Amino acid sequence: MTAIAAVALGGLPGPIILVAAAVVLPAMAARVLGRLVRTALLLALPIAISAFLVNLFFFPGATQVLFRIGPIVATVEGFGFALEILIRILAISGAVTLFYLTARPGDLTLDLERRGISPRIAFVINASVQTVPALVERAGQITAAQRARGLDTEGNIWRRVRGIVPIVGPVILGSIAEVEERTMALEARGFTRPGRRTLLWTPADSVRQSIGRWLMLAALVGLIVVRLTGVLG
Amino acid sequence: MSHDWPGPSPVTELRTEGLVHRYADGGVRALDGVDLHVAAGERVAIVGQNGSGKTTLVRHLNGLLRPTEGRVTVDGTDAAGLTIAQLASRVGLVFQDPDRQIFAGSVRSEVEFGPRNLGRAGAELRNAVSAALDATGLAGEEATNPYDLGQSRRKLLALASVLAMRTPVLVLDEPTTGQDARGLERVRTVIESAASEGRTVIAISHDMRFVAESFERVIVMRAGAIILDGSASHVFAADAWDALASTHLEPPLAAAIGQRLDLGSTPTDASLIRALGP
Amino acid sequence: MIALAGVGYRYAGAAGPALLDIDLELRDGEVVGLAGASEAGKTTLCLVVSGLAPRTVGGQIRGQVTLDGEDVDAWPMHRLSQTIGIGFQNPSTQLSGVTDTVFEEVAFGPMNLALPRVEVVARSWAALDLLRIDALAERDPRRLSGGQQQLVAMAGLLAMRPAHLVLDEPTAQLDPAGTRMVGEAIERLAADGASILIAEQKTDLLASICSRLLVLDGGRVALSGPSAEVLADLELSRLGVAEPSEVRLRRAADAAGANVARLAGAFARD
Numbered sequence: 001m002t003a004i005a006a007v008a009l010g011g012l013p014g015p016i017i018l019v020a021a022a023v024v025l026p027a028m029a030a031r032v033l034g035r036l037v038r039t040a041l042l043l044a045l046p047i048a049i050s051a052f053l054v055n056l057f058f059f060p061g062a063t064q065v066l067f068r069i070g071p072i073v074a075t076v077e078g079f080g081f082a083l084e085i086l087i088r089i090l091a092i093s094g095a096v097t098l099f100y101l102t103a104r105p106g107d108l109t110l111d112l113e114r115r116g117i118s119p120r121i122a123f124v125i126n127a128s129v130q131t132v133p134a135l136v137e138r139a140g141q142i143t144a145a146q147r148a149r150g151l152d153t154e155g156n157i158w159r160r161v162r163g164i165v166p167i168v169g170p171v172i173l174g175s176i177a178e179v180e181e182r183t184m185a186l187e188a189r190g191f192t193r194p195g196r197r198t199l200l201w202t203p204a205d206s207v208r209q210s211i212g213r214w215l216m217l218a219a220l221v222g223l224i225v226v227r228l229t230g231v232l233g
Numbered sequence: 234m235s236h237d238w239p240g241p242s243p244v245t246e247l248r249t250e251g252l253v254h255r256y257a258d259g260g261v262r263a264l265d266g267v268d269l270h271v272a273a274g275e276r277v278a279i280v281g282q283n284g285s286g287k288t289t290l291v292r293h294l295n296g297l298l299r300p301t302e303g304r305v306t307v308d309g310t311d312a313a314g315l316t317i318a319q320l321a322s323r324v325g326l327v328f329q330d331p332d333r334q335i336f337a338g339s340v341r342s343e344v345e346f347g348p349r350n351l352g353r354a355g356a357e358l359r360n361a362v363s364a365a366l367d368a369t370g371l372a373g374e375e376a377t378n379p380y381d382l383g384q385s386r387r388k389l390l391a392l393a394s395v396l397a398m399r400t401p402v403l404v405l406d407e408p409t410t411g412q413d414a415r416g417l418e419r420v421r422t423v424i425e426s427a428a429s430e431g432r433t434v435i436a437i438s439h440d441m442r443f444v445a446e447s448f449e450r451v452i453v454m455r456a457g458a459i460i461l462d463g464s465a466s467h468v469f470a471a472d473a474w475d476a477l478a479s480t481h482l483e484p485p486l487a488a489a490i491g492q493r494l495d496l497g498s499t500p501t502d503a504s505l506i507r508a509l510g511p
Numbered sequence: 512m513i514a515l516a517g518v519g520y521r522y523a524g525a526a527g528p529a530l531l532d533i534d535l536e537l538r539d540g541e542v543v544g545l546a547g548a549s550e551a552g553k554t555t556l557c558l559v560v561s562g563l564a565p566r567t568v569g570g571q572i573r574g575q576v577t578l579d580g581e582d583v584d585a586w587p588m589h590r591l592s593q594t595i596g597i598g599f600q601n602p603s604t605q606l607s608g609v610t611d612t613v614f615e616e617v618a619f620g621p622m623n624l625a626l627p628r629v630e631v632v633a634r635s636w637a638a639l640d641l642l643r644i645d646a647l648a649e650r651d652p653r654r655l656s657g658g659q660q661q662l663v664a665m666a667g668l669l670a671m672r673p674a675h676l677v678l679d680e681p682t683a684q685l686d687p688a689g690t691r692m693v694g695e696a697i698e699r700l701a702a703d704g705a706s707i708l709i710a711e712q713k714t715d716l717l718a719s720i721c722s723r724l725l726v727l728d729g730g731r732v733a734l735s736g737p738s739a740e741v742l743a744d745l746e747l748s749r750l751g752v753a754e755p756s757e758v759r760l761r762r763a764a765d766a767a768g769a770n771v772a773r774l775a776g777a778f779a780r781d
Binding site (some may be wrong): 106119123126127130178181182183184185186187188189190191192193195196197198199200 | 618
């Protein structure tokens with residue numbers, strides 16, 4: 001929602017306040033500000049830089065010159081617009097990163113399940129998050145085994161390309177075999193029983209949080225309406 | 234060529250001095266200053282709980298892991314200056330899980346992989362492969378898909394693929410775990426013939442009987458350090474039992490029976506029977 | 512009681528059958544052992560008894576599998592899983608991988624059965640208690656040792672309150688401490704009257720807990736009977752099964768003309 005709001009708000013001061021309120025303050029409350037800043041910046045950097053430069057130098061219809069580098073001209077209007085774009089990009093990446101850092105996948109899927117999503121789908125979502133580290137670890141083990149048999153991982157490019165086969169093969173086959181074993185173990189514990197299952201608990205959700213969510217949603221809708229009807233110009 | 238060995242001799246001596254290894258994430262010392270010397274042609278078994286540092290130690294012997302502190306030398310040359318590919322021509326390491334290694338579509342291609350990497354070709358390659366397949370009981374399965382072999386034979390295939398590299402040192406990481414009686418017998422035979430060729434054999438195992446019967450030297454590890462090092466007779470003698478128990482190990486049954494009957498140290502079946510007398 | 516009569520099984524796409532003509536009975540409170548060389552069919556038989564073959568694994572089955580006299584051919588897997596639990600070799604692939612505590616892991620099964628929450632909690636504690644791993648309840652199952660993970664997996668099965676338990680080489684990948692931990696737990700379950708079918712290479716373990724033993728060879732039953740008898744059978748080595756230590760030592764002493772009586776005396780003191 002923060003991301004959408006950032007785009008919907010006109011001008012510059014609006015989005016800055018939004019970022020401060022909806023991204024920075026909650027991040028400080030959750031004690032993830034440091035990681036947030038690092039990750040959000042990394043995420044936004046490539047697009048932020050290019051968007052900023054494009055607008056600074058190539059803003060259409062601009063007249064007031066800021067400075068020149070050879071034939072390329074930086075304009076005041078361009079600078080202003082570039083800043084607006086920058087803050088919006090930061091708002092979006094900040095909001096996304098905040099979500100990623102603070103939402104626990106287990107809680108999220110648990111809540112979805114409570115609201116009716118199939119337990120098996122919830123499981124797949126949870127399990128997928130686990131897959132990457134396990135895959136990376138497996139690939140590491142396999143690489144070690146093949147290097148112990150003389151696989152050259154440091155030679156010229158052709159050797160290295162040929163060296164992928166002895167690694168990718170076992171990674172894939174091993175993962176498939178493991179999926180079979182895991183499936184059997186799950187089925188042995190009633191996993192494929194249709195319908196809902198008992199949940200030991202549900203994530204804490206107070207009335208205040210609920211009201212807060214509805215208010216934010218209303219504010220967002222209002223903001224979009226105001227923008228579209230041009231009430232505030 | 235990347236696998237060329239800088240040293241002169243074909244026979245290999247291994248040494249670690251004050252070897253410390255700390256994994257990057259944990260900060261825990263997986264190896265706590267290990268001093269080890271293995272002479273050429275020795276048969277050494279390394280035993281201990283999971284987490285005692287056995288696998289970490291042997292992975293330093295072929296360069297897969299590098300010391301945090303201390304030194305590893307192979308034939309007098311510091312391993313730090315050698316690549317894994319170079320070390321692989323001297324120290325062949327068979328991993329515990331064959332499925333983390335097997336990738337080829339046929340037994341033959343799988344076994345050829347190692348020696349090919351070391352630059353073998355033609356008749357030399359063919360001979361190495363045949364000998365390895367014979368030794369592991371897989372002769373005749375050249376065209377078989379490795380995944381059509383059962384678990385026990387896949388483990389033997391992994392062994393064959395390293396045997397074919399004809400390295401002077403052979404390191405086996407848990408060759409007995411998950412293996413059936415016939416497979417175990419094969420592993421025993423392979424170790425005997427490797428030793429008779431003058432190769433150094435180092436094996437990690439949980440099977441104390443296998444260890445007592447196939448290895449002249451036993452090293453017991455606990456928490457990254459060597460706590461016992463000697464012949465099977467010495468390591469499984471009654472006065473070492475407390476040390477063994479401290480790391481949840483038990484001596485082989487023959488040793489326990491020998492102790493019960495007051496026959497001295499009888500780590501193997503044969504020594505027990507001899508001591509029993511008529 | 513689970514009974515197999517004339518059962519054969521072929522994996523999907525396989526050239527020949529993996530099991531042929533199997534007759535097997537697992538009565539309540541009995542512990543039956545399954546031995547045989549690798550590829551003899553032990554795992555396949557475990558899969559057939561538990562119902563995973565053919566339901567999850569595919570393939571074709573012949574003959575009859577009955578539970579207390581009733582043919583289970585039409586039973587879906589989730590129904591069978593409430594009567595027969597199956598445990599495998601690899602400790603970590605049996606964990607669901609989505610739980611952060613051992614308690615939740617053990618509760619996974621009962622939760623799937625949509626039992627009332629009170630019941631889920633009661634069963635989970637009972638299972639942890641039975642295997643003496645209550646102290647592990649708050650731990651992350653992914654960070655436990657292999658032996659501990661195997662016990663957690665077993666607790667997860669026991670929480671389903673199955674009438675029968677099938678264990679396929681539960682100690683194969685464990686170190687000595689893990690093997691002892693799991694072996695003792697199985698011995699306690701057996702002493703408690705659990706009905707268990709256990710496949711193992713470790714014949715010493717089978718000798719100590721099984722009343723009856725089957726030896727498979729090439730998918731068929733080669734030997735069957737009271738465990739003491741089967742384990743003393745001279746055919747064992749030819750069938751790729753290791754003799755139990757006592758048997759082996761006695762025979763070796765006998766062959767060498769050594770004092771077998773004295774040796775036997777040492778065993779008796781166990």
